[in-house]
Amino acid sequence: MTVISLKRQFSHAVDDTPEDIVLDINVEDLSFGYGKDDKATPVLKDLKLRINGPQLISILGPNGVGKSTLIHCMNKILSPTSGKVFIGERDLSEISIKDLSKHMGYVPYASSDSFPLSVTDTILMGRHPHSKWGKLDDDLRVVHKTLQMIGIEELADRSFNELSAGQHQKVMLARGLAQEPKILLLDEPTSNLDIRYQLEITRLLRDLSHSQKMIVLMISHDINIASKYSDNIIMLHGGNIYATGTPNEVITKENIEHVYEVGCNVIEDDGRPHVILKDNVTAEPFDEPHSVVSVS
Ligand SMILES: Nc1ncnc2c1ncn2[C@@H]1O[C@H](COP(=O)(O)OP(=O)(O)OP(=O)(O)O)[C@@H](O)[C@H]1O
Ligand SMILES: [Mg+2]
Numbered sequence: 001m002t003v004i005s006l007k008r009q010f011s012h013a014v015d016d017t018p019e020d021i022v023l024d025i026n027v028e029d030l031s032f033g034y035g036k037d038d039k040a041t042p043v044l045k046d047l048k049l050r051i052n053g054p055q056l057i058s059i060l061g062p063n064g065v066g067k068s069t070l071i072h073c074m075n076k077i078l079s080p081t082s083g084k085v086f087i088g089e090r091d092l093s094e095i096s097i098k099d100l101s102k103h104m105g106y107v108p109y110a111s112s113d114s115f116p117l118s119v120t121d122t123i124l125m126g127r128h129p130h131s132k133w134g135k136l137d138d139d140l141r142v143v144h145k146t147l148q149m150i151g152i153e154e155l156a157d158r159s160f161n162e163l164s165a166g167q168h169q170k171v172m173l174a175r176g177l178a179q180e181p182k183i184l185l186l187d188e189p190t191s192n193l194d195i196r197y198q199l200e201i202t203r204l205l206r207d208l209s210h211s212q213k214m215i216v217l218m219i220s221h222d223i224n225i226a227s228k229y230s231d232n233i234i235m236l237h238g239g240n241i242y243a244t245g246t247p248n249e250v251i252t253k254e255n256i257e258h259v260y261e262v263g264c265n266v267i268e269d270d271g272r273p274h275v276i277l278k279d280n281v282t283a284e285p286f287d288e289p290h291s292v293v294s295v296s
Helices: 002-015 067-074 097-103 119-130 136-150 165-178 195-211 223-229 253-260
Strands: 024-034 041-052 055-060 082-087 104-107 183-187 215-219 232-237 240-245 263-269 272-278
Touching: 024 067, 041 067, 041 240, 055 067, 055 195, 055 223, 067 183, 067 215, 097 104, 097 119, 104 165, 119 136, 119 165, 136 165, 136 195, 165 183, 165 195, 195 215, 195 223, 223 272, 232 253, 240 253, 253 263
Parallel strands: 055 215, 055 232, 104 183, 183 215
Antiparallel strands: 024 041, 024 082, 232 240, 263 272
C-alpha cells in the first residue's frame, strides 16, 4: 500500500504539481564510459548513491575523477552504460526531458556560451518549462526576484555577451534559480566569483535548499567553502565514491591527503573542518631578494 501511494504522489507531481516532487535521488550501480562499447574508457564504476531530503550537498574530487560525468548521468545529458538513476519511484530513463525540466535545474560549468540577448531575456529562458500564454508578467516577476536574490539588478538590461566571466556566472546561476526547480545541479557554480560572492552564493544555495525544500547538488573545488555550508559531502576517487557524510565525517586529513595527494592539516573553524594546505617541497633559497617594479 505504501509503495502505491508513493507512486501516485510522484506521478501526480510529475504531471501537475512540482511542489510535491519526491526529494529522493537513488543512483543504483551506475557505470559510465565515454566511447563505444568495448572501446569505452570507464569513468564511473558501479557507483551507488542515495540523496534524500532537502539539503545542500557538495561533490568533491580531483580533476578528471568523473564529477561532471556523474551529474550528467543524473540529468539525462548522458545515459549510463549500466545501472539506473531513480527520482523517487521513477526511473529517470522513463521521465521525459520536458517533465524533468519542470523539477530539475542544471547550471553548467562556466562556459563560453553566448546569448545575443539581454540579461533579463537570458534569465527568462529559465522560465521556459513553466511558460504559459498570458503569464509573461508572472515570469518577469520571478526573473526580477532572482536578479535581486543574486544581487545583479543593475545588469538587467545589459547584453549577456558583454559581461565579465563572474557576471556571466551570476546570470547563469540566476537562470537556474528562475526555473524554480526542486532539484538543482550545479557544476562549479562559484569558480569565477570573487571571495565575497563565493561565500554569498554558497550561503544562498544552502539557505534556499532549506527554505524552499530543494536538493541542491553542487560540484566544487573549494573544499573550505563546501565544508562551511554543505549539509553533506560526496567525495569521489578512482571512479567511485570514496566517502560520504557530513563535512566533519568526510573532510579529514587522511581523506584529503589520499584523494588529492597533497599534504594538509585540518583544523576546526566554527565547528566545521577547514583545510590548510602544506607545501612539502622545500623551496630553493633566493640569493637576491626580488622586488616589485613600481612606477612613480
Ligand atoms: N566528451 C568526452 N569524451 C571522452 N572523454 C571524456 C569526455 N568528457 C570527459 N571525459 C573524460 O572523462 C573523465 C571524467 O571527466 P569529468 O569531466 O567528469 O571530470 P571532472 O571530475 O568533472 O573533472 P574537473 O574537476 O576537471 O571538471 C576524464 O578523464 C575526462 O577526460
Ligand atoms: Mg567537471
